[in-house]
Amino acid sequence: MSDTTNQESFRDKVATVDKKGKRIWIFPQKPEGKFYNLRKLATSLYLVVFFGLPFLKYDGHPIFLLNILERKFILFGQIFWPQDFFIFAIGMIVFIVFIALFTVVFGRVFCGWACPQTIFMEMLFRNIEYWIDGNAAEQRALKNAPWNTDKIIKRVSKWILFWLLSFVIANTFLAYIIGVDELRNMVLEPFSKHIGSFVALSVFTTVFFFVYLWMREQVCTVICPYGRMQGVLLDRDSVIVAYDYSRGEPRGKIHKNEERTIGDCIDCAQCVKVCPTGIDIRNGTQLECVNCTACIDACDRMMEAVNLPKGLIRYASEANIAEKRPWRFTWRMKGYTAVMAVLLGVLVWLLASRTDVGVTILRTAGQLYQEQPNEQLSNLYNYKVLNKTFKPKKVEFVPENFHGTIKLVGETEIKIPKDGITTGTMFVYVNKSDLQGRKTKLRIGVYEDGKKITTIATSFLGPFSGN
Numbered sequence: 001m002s003d004t005t006n007q008e009s010f011r012d013k014v015a016t017v018d019k020k021g022k023r024i025w026i027f028p029q030k031p032e033g034k035f036y037n038l039r040k041l042a043t044s045l046y047l048v049v050f051f052g053l054p055f056l057k058y059d060g061h062p063i064f065l066l067n068i069l070e071r072k073f074i075l076f077g078q079i080f081w082p083q084d085f086f087i088f089a090i091g092m093i094v095f096i097v098f099i100a101l102f103t104v105v106f107g108r109v110f111c112g113w114a115c116p117q118t119i120f121m122e123m124l125f126r127n128i129e130y131w132i133d134g135n136a137a138e139q140r141a142l143k144n145a146p147w148n149t150d151k152i153i154k155r156v157s158k159w160i161l162f163w164l165l166s167f168v169i170a171n172t173f174l175a176y177i178i179g180v181d182e183l184r185n186m187v188l189e190p191f192s193k194h195i196g197s198f199v200a201l202s203v204f205t206t207v208f209f210f211v212y213l214w215m216r217e218q219v220c221t222v223i224c225p226y227g228r229m230q231g232v233l234l235d236r237d238s239v240i241v242a243y244d245y246s247r248g249e250p251r252g253k254i255h256k257n258e259e260r261t262i263g264d265c266i267d268c269a270q271c272v273k274v275c276p277t278g279i280d281i282r283n284g285t286q287l288e289c290v291n292c293t294a295c296i297d298a299c300d301r302m303m304e305a306v307n308l309p310k311g312l313i314r315y316a317s318e319a320n321i322a323e324k325r326p327w328r329f330t331w332r333m334k335g336y337t338a339v340m341a342v343l344l345g346v347l348v349w350l351l352a353s354r355t356d357v358g359v360t361i362l363r364t365a366g367q368l369y370q371e372q373p374n375e376q377l378s379n380l381y382n383y384k385v386l387n388k389t390f391k392p393k394k395v396e397f398v399p400e401n402f403h404g405t406i407k408l409v410g411e412t413e414i415k416i417p418k419d420g421i422t423t424g425t426m427f428v429y430v431n432k433s434d435l436q437g438r439k440t441k442l443r444i445g446v447y448e449d450g451k452k453i454t455t456i457a458t459s460f461l462g463p464f465s466g467n
Contacts, residue, residue: 002014004035006132007091011171013094014049014277015221015279015286015288016104016217016218016221016277016278016288020222022092023190023218024259025138025143025145026216026217026275026276026277026278027137027139028273028274028275028276028278028294029106029135029136029138029270029273029274029298030126030127030130030135030136030274030293031274031292031297031298032297032301033213033296033297033298033300033301034297034299035296035297035324036293036294036298037292039112039113039123039292039293040123042113043113043119046114046119047119050116050172051168051172051177054172054175054176054179054180055175055180058077059077059390060390061074061077061390062074062179062180063076063077063420064076064176065176065177065178065179066177067177067178067179069177069178070178073088075316078351078388079388079389080388081358081386081388081391083358083386084354084358084411086119086124087347087348087350087351087354088462089348090343090346090347091347094340094343094344094347096345097339097340098340099226099383100336100398101333101336101337101339101340103229103230103233103234103238104233104234104235104238104333104336104457105238105239105336106233106238106239106293107230107238107239107240107241107293108226108230108240108289108290109239109291111220111226111227111290111291111292112241112290112291112292112293113291115174115290116204117211117219117220117224118220118290118398120169120212121216121217121276122276122292123214123418124130124144124165125162125165125458126211126276127161128158128161128165129158132154132157132161133147133154133158136273138147142154159163159213161432162209162212162213163205165207165317166205166206166209166212166429167201167211169204169208170201170205170208171183171201172198173204174201174204175198175408178197182197186201195346196199197402212272217237217276217277217288219357220277220288220290221277221288223285226255227287227288227290228287230285230287232394234285235330236317236318236319236322237317237318237319237327237330237332237333238317238318239315239316239317239327240285240289240291240315240316240317240318241289241291241292241293241295241313241314241315242267242281242284242285242313242314242315242316242317242318242320242321243271243281243282243284243312243313244311244312244313244314244321245321246284246321246322246324247263247264247312248263248264248265248312249263249265249283250262250438251263251265251266251268252265252266252267252268253266253298254266254306264308264309264312265282265312266306266308268302270295270298270299270301270302271295271298271299271313274294274295274296274297274298275291275294275295276290276294277289277290281295281313285318287388293315296313296314299312299313300312300313307391314320348386354388354462355388355453355454356387356388356389356393356453357385357386357387357393357395357416357446357448357453357454358385358386358388358389358457359383359384359385359386359395359446359454359456360380360383360384360385360412360458361381361382361383361444361458362381362383363379363380363381363382363458363459363460363461364380364382364425366381366382367380368461369440369460369461369462370427372429375430375431375432376404376430376431376432377429377430377432377435377460377462377463378427378428378429378430379427379428379430379460379461380425380426380427381425381426381427381428381458382422382423382424382425383397383414383425383426384421384423384425385414385416385421385422386416386420386421387416387417387418387420387421387422388419389418389419390418390419391418392415392416392417392418393415393416393418393448394413394414394415394416394445394448394449394454395414395448396413396414396446396447396448396451397414397426397444397445397446397447398444398446398447399428399442399444399445400442400444400445401441401442401443402430402431402440402442402444402460403430403431403434404428404429404430404431404434405429406426406427406428406429407426407427407429408424408425408426408445409424409425409426409427410424410425411424428442428460430460430462431441432462435460435462438461438462438463439459439460439461439462440459440460440462441457441458441459441460442448442457442458442460443455443456443457444456444458
C-alpha cells in the first residue's frame with residue numbers, strides 16, 4: 001500500500017466506528033478559548049429564543065405555532081392555513097437554496113453554531129457530563145471502572161439530569177405544536193383528557209434522552225444527510241475550519257530552545273483531543289467535521305504557549321491555503337446569490353399580496369339551473385370563507401361581469417369569526433342575456449367594509465345553445 005493510500009485511509013471509515021462496526025466512544029476535552037466563548041454567547045441567545053418563543057403572544061395569540069394536527073400555522077403573528085401551502089412550499093425552496101448558498105460560501109458554520117443537535121449536545125448535555133463525570137480522562141476511567149457506589153451515583157445522577165433536560169426540551173417542542181395554553185391545560189387537567197398528548201410527550205422525551213445519552217455525534221456522522229451534502233456543495237473557495245498544511249508540515253515535536261526548521265505543527269494532538277466527532281482536522285475536510293471551532297481554540301492555545309503564530313488551524317478555504325491568496329467571491333457563489341435574491345423577492349411578494357380572507361365559491365354538484373321570473377336563471381353555490389386574522393370580519397359578494405343578484409340562503413350577511421371559517425349556500429341570479437352558452441364564466445367580487453379584497457372566478461350553468 002502506498003503512502004498516499006495510507007494517508008487517505010481515514011476517509012474509508014467513520015472516526016467513531018471501528019473496522020468491526022463497533023462504536024468507538026469519544027471523550028473530548030472541554031474546549032476553552034475565544035471561539036468557545038463566542039459560541040457560549042450565541043448559545044445563550046439561541047436558548048432564550050428557543051425556550052421563550054412559545055410564550056410570546058400578540059393580541060392574545062402565540063406569535064409562533066406549528067399546529068400540524070389542525071393544519072394551522074402562525075408565523076410571527078400571521079396565520080397560515082392549508083390554502084397558503086404554496087407560500088410554505090416557496091419558503092422551503094428558499095430555505096434549501098439558502099442552505100446550499102451558505103454552505104458554498106461558509107461551509108458548515110450552521111452545524112457548529114446554530115444546529116439544535118450541536119447546541120444541546122455540546123453546550124448543555126456535555127457540560128452536565130463534565131460537571132458530574134469530570135474531564136475527558138476521568139470520564140474514560142469511569143467508563144472502564146467496575147460498578148461501585150461512586151459509579152452508580154454518578155451514572156444515575158447524570159441519567160436523571162439528562163432525562164429532566166430532555167423532558168424540558170420535549171415540552172418546549174410540544175408547545176410549538178399545540179400552543180403553550182394547551183400545554184398548560186395538559187398539565188393542570190386530568191390525565192384522562194390528554195392521553196394522546198402525554199404519549200407524544202413521552203416519545204419526544206425518550207427520543208431526546210436516547211440521542212443525547214447514546215447517539216450523540218452519530219446523529220451528525222451517520223444520520224444527518226448534511227455532512228454528505230457538503231461533499232457536493234463545497235468547493236475550493238468555501239470557508240471551512242481548515243489546517244494550514246503549507247505552514248504546519250512537516251510536523252514534529254518541539255524542544256526547548258530549538259530553532260524550528262520544520263513545520264509549525266508540534267504534533268501535540270490537542271486538536272484531536274477536543275474534537276467532539278473524533279477526527280484529526282489535519283487530514284483535511286471530512287464529513288464528520290461540524291465546524292465547532294474547538295480545534296481552533298486548542299491549536300491557538302498551544303501556538304501561543306510555544307511562541308509560534310496563531311492561526312495554524314483557522315477559518316479559511318482550500319484555495320487560501322494552497323495558493324496563499326485571500327478569499328474571493330466566485331461566479332458560482334454569485335449565481336447562488338442571484339437565485340436566492342429572486343426567490344426571496346417572490347416570497348416577499350407572496351407574503352405582501354396575501355389576503356386576510358380566503359374565499360372559495362363552488363357550484364353545488366348535481367344541481368341544474370332554475371328558471372326565475374324577469375328573464376333570469378339561477379344556480380345554487382356553496383361558499384367557504386376563511387378568516388386568517390384574530391379579529392372577526394364581515395364580507396359581501398358583489399357581481400362583477402354580469403347583471404344579476406346574489407342571495408344568501410338562511411343568512412342576511414356573511415360573518416366570519418376570528419381565526420375561523422364560515423360556510424353556507426347562496427343563489428346567483430343571472431340575466432339570460434348575459435349567458436354565453438352552456439357554461440358562463442362569472443366573476444364575483446369579495447368586499448369588506450366597501451373595499452374589494454379579492455375576486456373569485458366560477459362558472460354558471462345554463463341551458464344548451466338553442467334552447
